[in-house]
Amino acid sequence: MNTIIFRTVAPYLAALMIMFSIFVLLRGHNEPGGGFIGGLIAASAIAIYGISAGVEEVRKALVFHPVTFAGFGVFMATISGFMSLFVDAPFLKGLWLFIELGDGSELALSTPMMFDIGVYFVVLGAISTIALALEENEEGH
Template sequence: MNTLILKTTSRFLFTLLLLLSVFLLLRGHNEPGGGFIGALVAVGAYALFALAHGLNAARKLLPLPPLRLVGWGLLVALVSALVAFFLDKPLMTGVWFSLFGVKIGTPVVFDIGVYLTVFGALLSAIFGLEESAHTQEGS
């Protein structure tokens, strides 16, 4: 789509949706929300941006390719699950520690891993669908 209103509002909504996504991620271990729903909101933000500005513009906003984010997300989730195991506690038991004066728990770290995994997988699928739609239009 090539409308001025969509292009203008998508920039504002992109930022707003990403902020909402991070809010949902960080509040999720105590209240409704978490890594899964936060990632869905972030994917919606990128899909809207790609719809308004094109796939290449949306890809430039990503720090890593989507499938690489899936790998990092799985690694972060696995590490958070194994922390308790190495402390002779049951697997995936919550462990809290202080990092730079901030108390962080493994449930939050696990949610971050889920966020990255879902975000990368869904964004990869959406980008792939968008690419195939453009390929079919061109033929």
């Protein structure tokens, strides 16, 4: 299945899937989506790129090992839970910070979004690690 058409289209498809996964991640609290589904889409993009270009090329493109992404995600999710303890609220209580922008609108930052971003990275790292390990076994076979 590793045709010239697939090898040509796969990097663009992977980039488009990564952008879509970020869109799904950011709209997750107000509409369907979120960190888990966004992470699955991003991991699928990495797997598609890995099938077309090979595992070594994917590892160069990612810069960090996929397990590092998972560890960073666990760290972010944990920090989002502990932030509520600084304001005498229960663990994982949702907190919002509204930042005024110059044009009269507001930017809302929240601990639920931080938790979702953590879940995104955990899923991305875990599934990418599994996919790359399976592809390495397939290449070596």
